[in-house]
Amino acid sequence: MIAYTIRRLLMLIPVLFGISVFIFLIMKMIPGDVVSTMLGTEATDESRSQLEKQFGLNLPIYQQYYNWISGVLVGDFGVSLRTGKPVLGDILNRFTLTLELTLLSAFLSWIIAIPLGIIAAIKRNTSTDFGVRIISLLGVSVPNFALATLLLLILSVFFSYYPPSTYVSLVEDPVKNLQMMILPSIVLGTAMAGAVMRMTRSTVLEVLRQDFIRTIRAKGASERVVIFNHALKNAMIPILTIIGMQIGVLLGGTVIIEQIFSLPGLGQLVLTAINQRDYPVVQGAVLFIAFVFVMINLIVDLLYSYLDPRITYK
Template sequence: MGSYLIKRIISLIPILVGISILVFTILHLVPGDPASIMLGTEATPEAVAVLRAEMGLDKPLISQYLHWAGGLLQGDFGVSVHTGEEILPQILKRFLITLQLTIMAVVIGWTLAIPFGILSAIRSHSKTDKVIRILTLLGISVPNFAIGTLLLLGLSLYFNWFPPIDVVHFWDDPAEAFKVFILPAVTMGIVVAAGVMRMTRSAFMETMDKDFIRTARAKGNSQWTVVMGHALRNSSIPIVTIAGMQIGYLLGGSVIVEQLFSIPGLGQYVLDGIYQRDYPVVQGGVLFVALVFVLVNLIIDLIYTWIDPRIKY
């Protein structure tokens, strides 16, 4: 296990280098000059040229990339060209907000997905199964911004309730934080639940046809024992895989949901950087998201060995 961890950590290096090069190149191909945007339309060419020199944008792309990459190796993500603030502290600050939102969304999603997915599988082709499958299809098909908008409109029009605007952390005030995050978490949780529910049903239906399930039933075990004691663990690998991918995406920042509910998370931070052509912010934010996504996948791989002891690394 130790050698596997070392190999996986080493393999992160070329992945992150490749992502950094790709993001850096794509950003500099996007139309728009940060210096011109910052100075406005009435700026003279001389003023724009001076600011470009101060920002290092007049240097060759390879020089700009090496300067940025050299700072990353020292833990320096640079400073925002728009605000002048250091980027890494802002990323970590916004990530904590996104992390709380993600945890709440995952709890909601899994609480709905696992039991209803199992119920759909053990009662396949029944009316219950058909209702659950229709709801799952709706959850996958309807965009999360539409779900969030409907929740906002419904609660504000019929219950005269609006979520608080100021973000509060759970460790500061759990009750107030719950009010802040509940609507965006439900919006994201519905999408999470739909994907996990569909995978749970598929995995359980495949497992329930296995010989060891028939043997467990032949021994006189109850349905609960068969499902929870035998089928659940043997169906978990595909469920954990899809769940891990969803967690990675959510931790990267659900841009649309954060924008809709005015949550100052990591996704909104990167989106603002794109609008403002703030290259260091976008580059640092995307690279941090990539690192989080890769680490989540590494954790999921390690969980496989706990679920199925036959898996060895």
């Protein structure tokens, strides 16, 4: 297990290196630059030259990349070209909100999707099964932004309820924080629940058809023991896989929901930085999200051996 973990961590090096090169080149290819954005119509050749020299934009592109990546390797993601603040500090501050939103969305989806998926598998081809399948299909079909807009419209028009617009951290005021986070969590959790529900139903149904399940039932085990002690445990590996992927996607894909609900998360930080051509912020945030994503996949892989002792890593 330790040797496997070390190998997987070493494999992250070329992956993250490739991502860093890709995002660095993409940012350089975007039309416009931070100097033009900051100077506007008052830009002169002299003022542009001074700012480019100050930001290091006058250097060859390979030198700019080397300066940036060498700093990243020692934990220095640089400073924002717009605010002058350390990029890593801004990323970690915004990541706290995005992580809370992701975990709350995932939790809401799990407590709904997994039980309904199990029920649908047990009651296959019944009205209950068809109802669950329709709900899951709606969950994965309706876009997040459309569901968020519709939810806000219904609450405001029919119930005169408006969610708080000023973010309060969980530490400062847990109640106000949850009031602001619950609606975007429901929106994000809906799509996640639809996919998990479908996967749970199909995998549990497949396991229930296996010969060892028939043997367990023949020995007189109760249906509850068959489902929860044997079928669900064997079905959890593909469910865990899709859950891990969805958590990684949510960490980097909440930008639209953060905009709609006025949440100052990591997605909003990246969007603002792109509009302002703030290269260090975009590059640092994307690289950070990629690192978290691959680490989540590693954790999921290691959990496989816990769920199924037959899986070993050498």
